[in-house]
Amino acid sequence: MERKPSKSSPENFPLELFFSALNAAVDAIVITDIDSRILWVNNSFKELTGYSYSEVVGKRPSILKSGVHNDEFYKSLWGTINSGKTWQGEMWNKKKNKSRYLEEQTITPVKDENDIVTHFIAIKRDVTEKKQIQKQLQHSQKMEDIGRMTGGISHNFNNKLASILGYTEIIAEKLHELPELPALQKNTLIKYNKRVFDAGISAKQLVEQLKTFCREKAGEFHQISIKENVHEILTFAKAALPSTIEIFEDIENDLPSIESDTSLLHQLVMALITNAVTSMKSGGKLTLNVSRQEIKNQYCNSCNSILEGDYIQLSVSDTGIGIPPENFPKLFLPFFTTNQMEGKTGMGLSVLHGLIHEQHGHVTVKSELNKGSTFSLLFRYSNNVDLSSEKQNKDNAELTEEPAEKHILVVDDNPVVIELLRSILVNEKYKLSTAINGQEALKIFMDEPTDFNLILTDQTMPEFTGVELAKVIKTISKEVPIILMSGYKESDIELTSEERSLFYGFIEKPFKIKDLMNCVLEIMET
């Protein structure tokens, strides 16, 4: 006897239930007939594309075509689904408002009892942001890797240069001390030796640029007036630029001061001007614009960070040849140049990448082929009013400096670690006390037990271990958070659960500054 489907069997579900389920789906769903005419779309389709049900029924999904993909792409897609197979992939489409987005899509052919394809069901999802974040992470990783590599190369290179330059100096000295050598020969040798020396010096300069790219040189910044400085740089640049370049300047009044360094700002602006001039070989217009901007949903073209907030924007625009889109990802990489034949090293924008990020700024680039490019530097600004002179700015920066409020006690028997932590934490405006052993730490702590917001202690120290110190401190004050540092892995230090509970966290040495600061900030914020 044939078994009747029960009420709870899907076959007995009302059709409305399936519709509701499809409409509740987060992904957009499209059902078309064999001719690819849209029969039905769910609610999420409107959210994804901007088109309502009534606007698309009877039309073809090609209304979403973005123009990004070529005919081959669609031919292959249709080949797959027409043969009864499912197509899965990514596709750039266009919304009703004309904006492009990247879709992750699965198109499944529906077949009748004779195995003939009668309908297609497409399930779509917007992955534009996901892809952008992935791209951003890959790019950041790439820049970090290149930075690490160039840092290593420049260190080794300098060692070789020490020998090369040193020996050329010795040779020069020895040559001058050789009276028996005929003058002509001597002069030739001096000349050749000088050439080796000069090549060494230019290699030394190149290494310095590489170091700037990987941000090995930490600068000291203070509040400076961007208006005054940029005007000064432009006056200086005007004198040096060819007469075929027309220069326009538009600097907003009453701009706030920025955290930077005068010579660094000069270097940045000159790099942009040089870049603009290089792209206008037969002359053109160079416009320098400085203004306050509220940035939303933009990306830094060199580090790919998402930019949001108020910035001072310093833009240099040219009417030059523009940048081909395929060159955009490579613009800030060391040694990338399109002017190799003209002796350009390709380090200008790499240096700019290092310098602008050194001061927590960013750079954006817009360009159109044969029309020109605009490079914009974005600086975070303080709310201090603009000041008329550098000296006043400096004085003001000193006066407005926030008092160091949070107090950290660092305990480590290794002076190098202490000095490192001092450099990191004082730089972040924390008040710091240090001790090289447990006894000294206890003495400092006992003087002002309520004064400390955090204790960072090494585990392995002579006489008193970090755990022993923590036990004593916790009997005096239960409140103060303690972070245990050790050259061993946390799992390798045998701690009882009671001992483990003494600590807010654990940091393995050598630690990354970022990890340490994340931990410290977390404590300070709570």
Place this chain on the structure above:
Amino acid sequence: MKTILLVDDELSVREVLKEMLNNKNYQVETAASGKQALIKLDKCPVDLVVTDIVMADENGIDLIMKMKTDYPHIPVVAISGGGGIEGRFNYLEIAKLVGAKEILKKPFSAHELREAVEAELKE
């Protein structure tokens, strides 16, 4: 005659620096690592140490720190081609923090080295 101990793991650097200083009539001893340098310091009187930082067998920072305890009277000139911890703390800055009197970034000129050495030996 003053004796200078040159410490660098690269032979060509040791040779060229020795040449630069020999010209100035210093007695120059060399060592290829911090470890070797400590052995030499133990054996012969030295007036000044010029040391590289990044070396495989006992680095310059450790050498300077040990000298601070065992040979506090001997001044140290630290030399390095760059590099640092986390790309932020330059080795030369650390060397200065732990006790080097002078620091020189490679490549430097013979004049810069001689000037640094003379200044320290005068004190």
